[in-house]
Amino acid sequence: MSGAMTERHMLGEDEAAPLAGLAARVRALTEAAVLTGVGADEARAVADEIAALTERLRAVRRDAPPFLVTDGHRMDRQGGNPVTGVLNPIAPPVDLDVTADGIVRAEFTLSDVYEGPPSYVHGGMSAMVLDQALGMAAAQTGVGGMTATLELRYRRPTPLGVPLTVEAKASRVEGRKIYASGTIAGPDGRVTVEATAMFVTPQHFLVHER
Numbered sequence: 001m002s003g004a005m006t007e008r009h010m011l012g013e014d015e016a017a018p019l020a021g022l023a024a025r026v027r028a029l030t031e032a033a034v035l036t037g038v039g040a041d042e043a044r045a046v047a048d049e050i051a052a053l054t055e056r057l058r059a060v061r062r063d064a065p066p067f068l069v070t071d072g073h074r075m076d077r078q079g080g081n082p083v084t085g086v087l088n089p090i091a092p093p094v095d096l097d098v099t100a101d102g103i104v105r106a107e108f109t110l111s112d113v114y115e116g117p118p119s120y121v122h123g124g125m126s127a128m129v130l131d132q133a134l135g136m137a138a139a140q141t142g143v144g145g146m147t148a149t150l151e152l153r154y155r156r157p158t159p160l161g162v163p164l165t166v167e168a169k170a171s172r173v174e175g176r177k178i179y180a181s182g183t184i185a186g187p188d189g190r191v192t193v194e195a196t197a198m199f200v201t202p203q204h205f206l207v208h209e210r
């Protein structure tokens with residue numbers, strides 16, 4: 001199970017580095033699987049080897065993804081986060097940073113694994129990256145929240161395989177509601193996706209954290 005309230009194992013750098021290396025290899029494996037042109041026999045043989053490796057990893061299983069002891073650089077201590085998590089092979093990963101004026105920003109590249117319309121980024125993937133960036137920008141106001149609304153405007157197709165920039169900033173706080181907006185832009189600086197969102201801090205979270 002991966003319940004939100006499960007006690008998380010905290011990984012120091014020594015423990016996290018080899019697991020991040022493992023995730024990077026699986027990321028490369030995923031891309032290879034999507035693009036491979038090997039024949040049926042080779043595909044079956046590789047699948048069997050991967051099944052054996054999967055069992056080796058399952059031999060010691062945690063109840064929930066571990067958290068990282070952060071060094072102040074990485075914003076997100078959730079190592080298994082699907083956008084930023086260095087321990088998660090499905091995360092690109094997007095390394096979000098925050099500037100002194102509260103702008104959350106990252107440069108990232110999405111491979112063919114994230115293809116939606118042929119040769120362009122899947123719109124759901126853009127939404128996931130923006131949800132995360134806007135959520136982290138909202139958290140810069142003090143206490144973060146759950147995404148209550150997320151509105152996207154897809155202005156032009158987002159290209160695969162080239163450096164993209166995501167930026168987000170909180171605009172205002174009204175009680176437990178935090179508003180934020182952001183964009184994804186291509187290498188030419190032109191915005192491909194715009195987003196606005198409202199995050200709501202759950203009451204129980206406020207009681208414990210404030």
Ligand SMILES: CCCCCCCCCCCCCC(=O)SCCNC(=O)CCNC(=O)[C@H](O)C(C)(C)COP(=O)(O)OP(=O)(O)OC[C@H]1O[C@@H](n2cnc3c(N)ncnc32)[C@H](O)[C@@H]1OP(=O)(O)O
Nearest residue numbers: 131132135136139144145146147148149200201202203205
């Ligand atoms: C939790 C903190 C995390 C820290 C994060 C670090 C960064 C991580 C970044 C992660 C990024 C990824 C993040 C993710 O992926 S988060 C995962 C995706 N989101 C969810 O699963 C959220 C599910 N929903 C809920 O949990 C609750 O409904 C929430 C918490 C949102 C509100 O339940 P709560 O019982 O507390 O609310 P309330 O009924 O007292 O209403 C309060 C006020 O809010 C207004 N309202 C409520 N909902 C909506 C709505 N949908 N549209 C418009 N308005 C809405 C409501 O009218 C009222 O306004 P007013 O009448 O007072 O004017």
